[in-house]
Amino acid sequence: DAKTTQPTSMDCAEGRAANLPCNHSTISGNEYVYWYRQIHSQGPQYIIHGLKNNETNEMASLIITEDRKSSTLILPHATLRDTAVYYCIVRVDDGANNLFFGTGTRLTVIP
Amino acid sequence: NAGVTQTPKFQVLKTGQSMTLQCAQDMNHEYMSWYRQDPGMGLRLIHYSVGAGITDQGEVPNGYNVSRSTTEDFPLRLLSAAPSQTSVYFCASKRTNPPGANVLTFGAGSRLTVL
Numbered sequence: 144d145a146k147t148t149q150p151t152s153m154d155c156a157e158g159r160a161a162n163l164p165c166n167h168s169t170i171s172g173n174e175y176v177y178w179y180r181q182i183h184s185q186g187p188q189y190i191i192h193g194l195k196n197n198e199t200n201e202m203a204s205l206i207i208t209e210d211r212k213s214s215t216l217i218l219p220h221a222t223l224r225d226t227a228v229y230y231c232i233v234r235v236d237d238g239a240n241n242l243f244f245g246t247g248t249r250l251t252v253i254p
Numbered sequence: 255n256a257g258v259t260q261t262p263k264f265q266v267l268k269t270g271q272s273m274t275l276q277c278a279q280d281m282n283h284e285y286m287s288w289y290r291q292d293p294g295m296g297l298r299l300i301h302y303s304v305g306a307g308i309t310d311q312g313e314v315p316n317g318y319n320v321s322r323s324t325t326e327d328f329p330l331r332l333l334s335a336a337p338s339q340t341s342v343y344f345c346a347s348k349r350t351n352p353p354g355a356n357v358l359t360f361g362a363g364s365r366l367t368v369l
Contacts, residue, residue: 177356186258186344186360187297230296234356241287241312242356244297 147231152249155225161218163248165231168212175236176207178216179244180227187230187244190216194236221252256280260345260361267335267368275330275364277345283359284350286328290314290341291363297344303328304350335368342366 148166155161167176177192191198191205193214198205204217218225230247234240261276279286287302289312299312303322317339319331328347332339342365346358 175356179358184342184363186346186363187358188360189357192355192357232356236355240356241299241302242358243299243313244289246294246296 147233147245149229149231149245149248151246152251154251154253155218155221157223157252157254158220161221161225161250161252163216163218163229163231163250164213165216166213167231167233170211170233171235173235174233176205176211176214177232177234177242178203178205179230179232180225181230181247182224182227190229192236221250223252223254226250226252258345258347258359258361260343260364262364263362264365265367267332267366269336269368271335272331272333273335273366274332275343275345275366277328277330277361278326279328279345279347279359280326281347281349281359282325283347284325286322286345286347287312287358288318288320288328288330289344289346290339291344292341300330300343332366335366337368340366340368 178190179187181187193205207214228247258279284305288300289297291297298314301320303309342363345361348358
């Protein structure tokens with residue numbers, strides 16, 4: 144499985160866009176990029192995933208570079224409720240495959 | 255739908271005691287798994303199951319047993335609790351048939367303390 148590298152922590156002002164980077168330089172052609180987040184003491188929550196095209200849903204946008212070696216999760220208008228640990232995971236999109244979580248990025252949204 | 259339900263939410267055990275953490279899902283998901291999360295660390299996979307009657311080990315299976323007699327339930331058993339098993343445990347499930355995205359649905363967690 145491709146390894147991912149994320150900053151340990153980041154701050155973002157409330158109302159501004161939060162841009163969370165993830166490096167996955169060893170990603171394979173059939174591996175997807177997944178993002179989950181974990182708000183304090185809760186179970187992780189799925190956010191978004193993509194293969195090579197940029198993706199957007201009601202929660203966030205995912206920008207994947209053309210060489211697929213890095214990606215950025217964008218929360219367009221961060222709120223205090225977005226304070227959480229964000230996990231970037233790279234995995235083949237085979238339904239039976241397990242997901243392995245690293246330590247993620249702790250995002251703190253500041254009022 | 256209730257999603258993934260874990261019980262109990264909190265439990266305190268003494269060293270050597272046994273207990274079972276319950277996990278149930280009502281989404282007819284084929285895949286279920288258990289993770290543990292220790293302070294400052296990410297989630298580590300304990301055991302998983304791709305369907306009723308099928309279980310397999312994850313990254314940290316020692317000291318834990320699982321079974322999957324029904325699609326809905328995936329209990330995690332601690333046979334002889336140790337202080338090193340003090341942790342927060344999360345159960346998760348996902349659909350695998352037809353094959354789709356690795357979108358796990360997690361339970362709210364069970365916080366276990368072993369004295």
